[in-house]
Amino acid sequence: MIEVRGLAKRFGDKTVLDGVDLTLGQGESLVVIGGSGTGKSVLLRCILGLERADAGSIMWNGAPIGPDFMDRFGMLFQNAALFDSLPIWRNVAFRLLRRMPRAQARQVALAKLARVGLGPEVADLYPAALSGGMRKRAGLARAIAADPQVIFFDEPTTGLDPIRAASINRLIREIVDETGASAITITHDMGSVRAIADRVALLDQGRIRWQGTVVQMDAAADSYLQDFIHGRAPQSQSGV
Amino acid sequence: MIPAALTPVRLVGRACLRLLEGIGAVTIFAARALAGIAAHPGELARQLLHIGWLSLPVVGLTALFTGAALALQIHSGGERFQAGDVVPAIVAIGMARELGPVLGGLMVAARVASAIAAELGTMRVTEQIDALVTLSTDPVGWLVSPRVWAAILCLPFLVGIGDVIGIMGGWLVGVNALGFNSATYIANSWAYLEFWDVASGLVKGAAFGLIVALSGCWFGMHAGNGAAGVGRATTSAVVAASVGILAANFALTGLFFR
């Protein structure tokens, strides 16, 4: 459904992505792991066109990514990226407000907030009044508000306590299962990988170094991958 | 290999290209902003309140003190050639043509360009602007157009109100400190003031509004990373808006009054 071929991106003389090939199937949950600064966020930004790639192609159902992709898309940003000037319910209903009357959009927003475990009392608060974990949930509600077919999650659990992280992971998995959406998740958190992934891809030195299922991942011979999974300082030369 | 002696030429050439590129980019940005006037009426209303209504106190106070000081200056300067009587006319003309729009514009630049740059810059570094794109919303249409149009529409009003308050400041000083008769002062203010004196100031105001909002939005939208990037964007926006206002004022004055 999403097909990335030969994606390359450099900033000045620093090559960040150097020929990334990646596919995301219908209803599949792909998790991209990789060390800090390997270009995971840049990869998502290039796919979305927020950053112009230097080379390579990105196709969605056989056509380049454009406005009708965005209409069926939702994203949870690393720090939620809620709009400070709007109350939570209008953040969640942002896209809906263009499609339906205000009262109805508010109802849907409240339902989505409930889906991520936030009660109606937060609906009229502003993002600044929420804790980091609540903001992330609200961001999740916004990402799924219009029932997208494709969802990206950028480090959904970073900065959360283990319990909140686990509940976000479960939510993401449930949402993917319930809606049949395809998802790409970026994370450092092996707990997220195991909870969310149908397939795992390891980004290293600008390329996909390894990919496979979680079961294959545990059995893989790749030493850097094993270091990454078990949080060991690398013996090999790759990585930072 | 290019000879070393040509290095300065290359540097100047490169700087010129950069400048042209920048002017082109800002022009396109401005055109896109202006084209989006009707896209989000609710946002436009909110910005009219923020930029117009909330700037009233600062513009009013500036005008009041400026008009009062102007009256004192004209009086003491005019006395040297026995022309102290011209105070009302010169205060009125000076406020309407020059000081109302320029000082009003500069005060709005300090208040509004900085606020816009800080707000949009924060939105940039916290990925809120990227989030807009992923929600199928053009950030220029949603964020920039309402601010630019609100500033263009508000500044003439602010300038007009500033003119009136400035003339009032002159009148207060004239009547209370310089021994003018109240009715004569007001009559003299009116007598020498022409329509174009006021209208040119209002037109300048609209132009300054464009400059203020455009600087704030441009530097905010292009803020670099982190809090330092937002700080730099804010400073740049105020500097660019202030210098832009003074330069545009010179150009418009030349255009209107030569």
Ligand SMILES: Nc1ncnc2c1ncn2[C@@H]1O[C@H](COP(=O)(O)OP(=O)(O)OP(=O)(O)O)[C@@H](O)[C@H]1O
């Ligand atoms: N706008 C930019 N200008 C210059 N360099 C950039 C820019 N954006 C990213 N980079 C560089 O690209 C590299 C990859 O950045 P990216 O944010 O994708 O890393 P990441 O894999 O998401 O890391 P993390 O897990 O820490 O978020 C970094 O070394 C960063 O310095």
Ligand SMILES: [Mg+2]
């Ligand atoms: Mg990242």
